[in-house]
Amino acid sequence: xxxxxxxxxxxxxxxxxxxxxxxxxxxxxxxxxxxxxxxxxxxxxxxxxxxxxxxxxxxxxxxxxxxxxxxxxxxxxxxxxxxxxxxxxxxxxxxxxxxxxxxxxxxxxxxxxxxxxxxxxxxxxxxxxxxxxxxxxxxxxxxxxxxxxxxxxxxxxxxxxxxxxxxxxxxxxxxxxxxxxxxxxxxxxxxxxxxxxxxxxxxxxxxxxxxxxxxxxxxxxxxxxxxxxxxxxxxxxxxxxxxxxxxxxxxxxxxxxxxxxxxx
Amino acid sequence: xxxxxxxxxxxxxxxxxxxxxxxxxxxxxxxxxxxxxxxxxxxxxxxxxxxxxxxxxxxxxxxxxxxxxxxxxxxxxxxxxxxxxxxxxxxxxxxxxxxxxxxxxxxxxxxxxxxxxxxxxxxxxxxxxxxxxxxxxxxxxxxxxxxxxxxxxxxxxxxxxxxxxxxxxxxxxxxxxxxxxxxxxxxxxxxxxxxxxxxxxxxxxxxxxxxxxxxxxxxxxxxxxxxxxxxxxxxxxxxxxxxxxxxxxxxxxxxxxxxxxxxxxxxxxxxxxxxxxxxxxxxxxxxxxxxxxxxxxxxxxxxxxxxxxxx
Ligand SMILES: Cc1cc2nc3c(=O)[nH]c(=O)nc-3n(C[C@H](O)[C@H](O)[C@H](O)COP(=O)(O)OP(=O)(O)OC[C@H]3O[C@@H](n4cnc5c(N)ncnc54)[C@H](O)[C@@H]3O)c2cc1C
Ligand SMILES: Cc1cc2nc3c(=O)[nH]c(=O)nc-3n(C[C@H](O)[C@H](O)[C@H](O)COP(=O)(O)O)c2cc1C
Ligand code: FES
Numbered sequence: 123x124x125x126x127x128x129x130x131x132x133x134x135x136x137x138x139x140x141x142x143x144x145x146x147x148x149x150x151x152x153x154x155x156x157x158x159x160x161x162x163x164x165x166x167x168x169x170x171x172x173x174x175x176x177x178x179x180x181x182x183x184x185x186x187x188x189x190x191x192x193x194x195x196x197x198x199x200x201x202x203x204x205x206x207x208x209x210x211x212x213x214x215x216x217x218x219x220x221x222x223x224x225x226x227x228x229x230x231x232x233x234x235x236x237x238x239x240x241x242x243x244x245x246x247x248x249x250x251x252x253x254x255x256x257x258x259x260x261x262x263x264x265x266x267x268x269x270x271x272x273x274x275x276x277x278x279x280x281x282x283x284x285x286x287x288x289x290x291x292x293x294x295x296x297x298x299x300x301x302x303x304x305x306x307x308x309x310x311x312x313x314x315x316x317x318x319x320x321x322x323x324x325x326x327x328x329x330x331x332x333x334x335x336x337x338x339x340x341x342x343x344x345x346x347x348x349x350x351x352x353x354x355x356x357x358x359x360x361x362x363x364x365x366x367x368x369x370x371x372x373x374x375x376x377x378x379x380x381x382x383x384x385x386x
Numbered sequence: 387x388x389x390x391x392x393x394x395x396x397x398x399x400x401x402x403x404x405x406x407x408x409x410x411x412x413x414x415x416x417x418x419x420x421x422x423x424x425x426x427x428x429x430x431x432x433x434x435x436x437x438x439x440x441x442x443x444x445x446x447x448x449x450x451x452x453x454x455x456x457x458x459x460x461x462x463x464x465x466x467x468x469x470x471x472x473x474x475x476x477x478x479x480x481x482x483x484x485x486x487x488x489x490x491x492x493x494x495x496x497x498x499x500x501x502x503x504x505x506x507x508x509x510x511x512x513x514x515x516x517x518x519x520x521x522x523x524x525x526x527x528x529x530x531x532x533x534x535x536x537x538x539x540x541x542x543x544x545x546x547x548x549x550x551x552x553x554x555x556x557x558x559x560x561x562x563x564x565x566x567x568x569x570x571x572x573x574x575x576x577x578x579x580x581x582x583x584x585x586x587x588x589x590x591x592x593x594x595x596x597x598x599x600x601x602x603x604x605x606x607x608x609x610x611x612x613x614x615x616x617x618x619x620x621x622x623x624x625x626x627x628x629x630x631x632x633x634x635x636x637x638x639x640x641x642x643x644x645x646x647x648x649x650x651x652x653x654x655x656x657x658x659x660x661x662x663x664x665x666x667x668x669x670x671x672x673x674x675x676x677x678x679x680x681x682x683x684x685x686x687x688x689x690x691x692x693x694x695x696x697x
Contacts, residue, residue, distance in 0.1 A: 131420075131421065132421070133421065133422045134421060134422050135422050135423065135664055135665055173662060173663070178454035178609070178610040178611075178638070179453055179454055180451065181451055181454060181455065181456065181609055181610070181658070181662060182451050182456065182661055182662060183661065183662060225663075227422055227664065348446065348447070349447055349448075349449045349450065349451075350449070351449050351456060351458070351658075351661045352412070352414075352418070352419075352660070352661045353661075354414075354418045354419050354422065354664075355414060355418045356412065356413055356414035356418035356419060356660075357411065357412055357414070357449075357458070357460065357661065358414075358434070358443060358448070358460050358463045359448045359449035359458055359460060360446075360448075360449070361443060361446055361448060361463065362446060363445070363446070367442070368442060369442060369443055369446075369463060374418070
């Protein structure tokens with residue numbers, strides 16, 4: 123079930139130190155956490171959960187995709203999280219400062235299989251986080267991914283300075299920058315191309331629209347989000363329904379699925 | 387002076403190396419949290435609610451956070467008793483060797499369902515306790531009404547008791563007119579212990595979209611929000627029955643666990659707090675040891691039920 127490839131579970135409870143918490147745009151932040159194990163072991167599409175604050179409110183850990191993990195000689199090993207302020211926990215996170223300590227569980231979930239030499243990456247909103255990490259890994263292998271990145275308006279587009287060598291096409295629904303329209307409509311123009319793997323992450327509506335236009339080949343891998351409690355497959359709270367009617371956990375069996383595996 | 391207080395406790399004739407048990411439905415089949423957290427730290431592990439046949443569970447969303455609480459409607463998704471006995475229990479040998487007790491939580495639509503599962507469990511290993519979930523508020527067909535009717539509680543308990551030699555814990559729904567009546571009917575029917583509380587029936591509304599949040603409409607509330615109510619129910623039951631009580635509901639630190647022990651629980655279960663701190667068992671055990679040292683007790687059992695003794 124889900125994407126079949128071998129993956130060793132390296133999740134641990136970590137205490138990580140905040141290196142920085144940059145405000146990229148209003149309500150949009152990049153949080154860097156110093157931790158050697160997380161930086162070394164995290165793979166694209168994996169996520170971690172953060173215990174925000176030390177009170178009962180917010181209660182549960184919050185899940186975030188890994189935007190980047192780097193262990194570069196001479197630099198502190200870190201993982202980065204790109205997050206949007208949408209509620210209580212993310213609001214509290216926006217006040218984190220360099221030197222603060224946070225409790226992290228991760229890396230969690232199964233990564234994207236890295237396949238093909240001409241990948242097409244389709245991201246919507248903060249869904250770009252896991253694709254950013256994936257694009258970095260392709261670039262490390264000297265493979266240049268094509269990235270289609272959409273948002274409602276220019277204000278919601280996330281700067282991607284580290285993907286300079288990738289081929290990036292932007293789409294905004296209000297036409298303020300790039301292609302005027304949603305990213306799936308833009309994807310229709312690129313899909314017949316010579317891509318040998320498609321990766322997508324974004325809001326559920328974007329992914330279900332993509333399902334309508336995607337051909338059966340090349341393989342299309344999507345990464346999902348669901349409300350989570352445990353993050354490890356213990357509570358069965360994050361289940362999504364598969365095409366055969368059964369359920370699979372997004373946190374453990376996912377978050378990556380083949381697009382045709384799901385019931386839409 | 388006390389230097390090494392003992393956390394060992396007993397629930398009936400069964401010994402536990404410490405009084406902290408993972409609550410059913412929050413710790414999967416015992417292995418999911420590895421390698422982040424070691425299940426062998428727990429005194430016992432209650433496995434996910436298991437039914438006679440495989441069950442798919444409720445439509446998503448299945449979870450929503452509420453103030454200091456969590457509302458869930460998992461709908462008892464599980465692979466069924468046969469798979470649990472054949473595939474899940476055998477994976478727990480090292481827990482058993484480490485002295486962590488294995489508790490299998492059972493759920494069924496009627497007494498026959500409970501009996502057929504209990505019979506199958508007679509050959510199962512490792513397995514120390516059957517916990518009968520007479521309180522799952524999620525299943526429309528039954529669940530709630532078992533735990534609210536003393537006659538039904540009695541019928542199921544005595545039928546299961548006849549079918550197995552394993553200790554039976556009857557797990558009660560918290561929201562009943564008089565919890566002591568239900569607890570006594572389980573005791574009279576042969577229960578070895580009472581465990582409580584299960585989640586409280588709950589509803590969460592999405593005001594913006596003008597509909598209920600959970601896919602299955604209703605859910606069960608757990609977490610710190612329910613602690614004072616759970617504690618009251620545990621205290622009432624501990625006064626009313628002679629068999630041991632296993633208390634739970636919102637425990638998230640050693641003081642919370644301590645409160646349940648003082649109220650008369652011989653052991654406690656921790657559920658929602660595991661999601662927040664997977665290493666919670668270790669933290670609570672450390673805190674309890676510290677408490678015993680400070681107060682000069684040699685054993686955790688010395689504090690069980692002290693609240694009533696002071697009345
Ligand atoms: C695997 C995974 C990866 C994620 N990666 C990212 C990421 O890289 N960047 C990012 O900004 N967000 C990401 N999210 C979503 C993020 O977890 C939520 O935005 C966050 O939990 C909201 O917490 P809050 O307390 O601020 O908001 P809440 O008050 O809890 O909720 C505010 C709003 O956010 C919605 N929401 C709450 N929890 C989730 C959730 N788990 N998934 C989707 N929507 C939710 C609620 O329905 C509500 O409308 C991810 C979620 C998952 C499951
Ligand atoms: C996600 C979830 C699933 C649960 N599943 C079960 C179950 O299968 N059987 C059962 O008897 N109780 C189940 N419970 C109830 C817990 O075992 C426990 O009684 C309750 O959550 C109160 O404890 P807590 O506040 O520490 O979580 C579940 C609770 C949660 C949160
Ligand atoms: S969040 Fe608990 S199973 Fe996925």
